[in-house]
Amino acid sequence: MTDKLLLLGDQAIALGAVHAGISGVYAYPGTPSTEITEYIQENPLARERGVRSDWCTNEKTAMEAALGMSYVGKRSLVCMKHVGMNVAADAFVNSAMTGVNGGVVVVAADDPSMHSSQNEQDSRFYGKFAFVPILEPSSQQEAYEMVRYGFELSENIGLPVLMRITTRMAHSRAVVTVTDPSDVNPVSFPKETSNWILLPVNARRRYKEVLAAQQKLEELSETTKYNSYKKSGKKGVIACGIGYNYVMENISSSDERTVLKISQYPLPVGIVRDMFDHCDEILVVEDGQPFVEDQLRGILDCTGKIKGRLSGDLPRVGELTPDNVGAALGTENGMRYDTCCTVVPRPPALCQGCGHRDVYEVLNLVLREYPDHKVFSDIGCYTLGALPPFRSIHTCVDMGASITMAKGAADGGLFPSVAVIGDSTFTHSGMTGLLDAVNSGANVTIIISDNLTTAMTGGQDSAGTGRIEAICLGVGVDPAHVRTVVPLPKNMEQIQQVIKEEIEYKGVSVIVPRRECIQTLKRKAKKQ
Amino acid sequence: MKKDIILAGVGGQGILSIAAIIGQAALNQNLHIKQAEVHGMSQRGGDVQSNLRICSEPIHSDLISLGRADAIISLEPMEALRYIPYLSPEGWIVVNSVPYINIPNYPEIERLDAEFAKMPHVISFDVDAIAREHGGVRTVNMVLLGAASLILDIEDTKLEEAIGDIFGRKGDKVVEMNVNAFRAGREAGKKQMKG
Incomplete structure (x- = not known):
């Protein structure tokens, strides 16, 4: 076949x-x-x-x-x-x-x-x-x-x-x-x-x-056939993964450079040494960090033969493009238009009608009364709550960090210390942190904004769907302080009251605003 | 044959369905294809683009070099202008003239029009209006593709065939609606061709 x-x-x-x-x-x-x-x-x-x-x-x-x-x-x-x-x-x-x-x-x-x-x-x-x-x-x-x-x-x-x-x-x-x-x-x-x-x-x-x-x-x-070595002129290129494509895009088939394509590691040491002896200079083209370049240069190679992201021939940060690789190879660039100054940035935003929007709106309303508050957030669509018009959150570090950071900050004397995390991120790495908070009786208010899916990546199943409150109770949160609400504009007053009560409660409280992701809802409607 | 195309729009507008049909048409003709897309965070109402490359020879880079794109096909006027540095001096812009305003500092339409007036090869028209006559907003992409077919160097019959391949499993009616929208876009484009 x-x-x-x-x-x-x-x-x-x-x-x-x-x-x-x-x-x-x-x-x-x-x-x-x-x-x-x-x-x-x-x-x-x-x-x-x-x-x-x-x-x-x-x-x-x-x-x-x-x-x-x-x-x-x-x-x-x-x-x-x-x-x-x-x-x-x-x-x-x-x-x-x-x-x-x-x-x-x-x-x-x-x-x-x-x-x-x-x-x-x-x-x-x-x-x-x-x-x-x-x-x-x-x-x-x-x-x-x-x-x-x-x-x-x-x-x-x-x-x-x-x-x-x-x-x-x-x-x-x-x-x-x-x-x-x-x-x-x-x-x-x-x-x-x-x-x-x-x-x-x-x-x-x-x-x-x-x-x-x-x-x-x-x-x-x-x-391996996936690493190839074309020994030719005194100028050399080591091209890793898709870096090879950007090199080939810029040089003609009759080009005299010596090219080593790498698609399998550890580095083929014998070939690399042969290339180093043969070439006057070697440009290392690799997407990501200077993994190969650093191995070749170490801190003792002073020959200046090895070039790449560390030498400044390629940008130190950001992905490779045919343009920055072309510049490093010395390819001439033709005429082109300048950037159009009429264009303004269009940052991503929470969808219209998204439940996270209602959560941030009411949270901002409550926290206005607590000028010393901080909101620790997490990885997901709701991280967009950092941007206008909400500007609701103060951290986003790694999966699950919201709850544990809120606990640490509360331990350090912060009040109110609030965490905002999504349902999928909560089951990914937030549950264990919740146990820490319960065990030490931390004074934190945790909002698990539950949209019943892993939304940011396109709506995959979320591991704890239907069991978020049960997990919180199982970990040991006081049942009186596990509160579920429906984030809709008509419920704003009630949610405002719930958040205020739980902030005032001295201990671990969990609020679960639950409403299905608007994108998955639309897709389901389309299917029917 | 070589065509480097930048597809542009706002997350959720569905530029990828245009890419899918051009890609399918190219595949049916045994051409080489590379098409880079953007997924993830920027899809939430932010600017999105896709680099589509079609060639009779093997293609190396997934990305188009600055100043080399043969066309920018955009569902939104400001988003077309965002990628001007990638456009070849002889390249075409095929664009929906209806702005998508979801930011407070969206530029005045007159300023956008002035930018397009400076460009040598533009097809710009109210794609939404044509789509409304041919199946509604769902067919906006096909209307724009119809206009773009004027400058793609792919026979329009091959593109219609690809529409059939892509929408076939949704039934004949859906295929017919999309083909009609495509044809209407092609006709509307002819009237608006500048350059």
Whole structure:
């Protein structure tokens, strides 16, 4: 079977995984990774095979479930955005320590330029940190093929494999030629399973094995077809992942430069050394942080031969573009129009009719009477409450941080200390913080603005739907101070009263304004 | 054959359905395609754009270089002007003249018109009005695509075929409505072509 399909990079990865015979995909939604899991959820072959594809509570639970599936010999895919790697890190790093049985491919979707994220962290550092191979496809076709290759590699070397992509790979479509699907692995257990018990006695042995495997991984990077070395002139370019496309966009096929394309790490050390000896200068073109450039320069290379983001030849921050790569390569730019000064920014905003709007409106009304208040918020649509006309919130740091930061600030003497968090973020990482607050009797008012979905990423299932109050009660919040309201303009007076009462209560109180996301509501209406 | 197109609009207007149809038409003709989109936070009423590249040769970059776009197709006038630095000096702007005002400091329409007057190749008209005559606001994208078909170097029959491919599963009536909107857009565009 060969078939040509127009696929997003995310969808190419998804189909690659289904065709590689996965038995499960474990993920928490996060831009730009969400469409991988969504595609698998809708894929007919995945459905027929019963591939598990329910959304997980967070990235850590996803990584652990995948490792469990690997333990019984099956292939599993894990997907997340880059900051999700921070949440999954404990499980991810230690999955290299245990090793895998069935193949595990972890896809981390980085977001340089922060289109929809709070930082530009580069997941390749996690791969190096955990001593696992990293794959970085340069095209949608390569992404499709490299997923299957990644599962084979994972099983051959007994380690999880990290696939790192960036926004422009995740959210760009191209024609992909697909091939026949592989069968699903049968259940099988490894003969020796002591690796899976990371007691110090096993972990010490296992760490030596992981380190010893690094030589083999470097050799694989030298021979893989996904890394290519075209030795030619004295000017050199190392192009990583989609950085390769921007280089090729700017140079002609008769160009004399020596080009090393990298789509698999650890770096192919022998080739890199050969290139360094051969070339007078090397430009490193990599999306995200200067991961490769820094390894090549270190702090001792004073030759000035290595150029890239650290040398200033490419911008230190923001994603690569054909223009900034062209400038670094010395390509002449033709005539063009200047920026039009009539155009003004159009920032994103909460949808008209969104329940979060009503929550912020009434919260602002109540908090006007408390000039010393601070509102700790979280990651989701409601973060837009920071912008006009609301300007309601004072923090947004990481998933779940609202509740714990409000607790810490209350401990430090703040009153009123208010947290605003969404339902999906609450179950992702807010529940544990709520237990901290209950245990110490913190004087905080927590608003769980429940729209019954994971809205910002496009309306995926939310893990705690229908059980938010039960979770709060289970954690130990006083039932008299778990209050549910409906955020509609007609209920403003009542909600105002509830918020005021709970701020005045000296202890943990939870208010749950609940109204379905207007976007998911519209989609449902359309379907009917 | 090479066409680099920037599609622009406001989150929620649905520029991606235009991209899907041009992409499908290109796929049917075995052309190479790359189309970068924006998802996530900016979709909430902010400015959105998509880079669509079609070529008979393989395409490397997912993004269009400054000054190289052959066309800007925009559902909103100010959003068309946002991407002017990407437009080739010989490129076309195909734009809905109806502003989408969801910010307090939206510029005066006269100032936008003055900017378009400076550009050599523009097709600008009230796309909403034509759409209302052919199925309502849902067909705004198809009316605009119809106008854009005048400058895309893809036969209009191929685009109509792609409309059939994309909307086919919604039934013949939906296909017919969208094809009619497309044709009406093409006719309206012909009258407004400047350059």
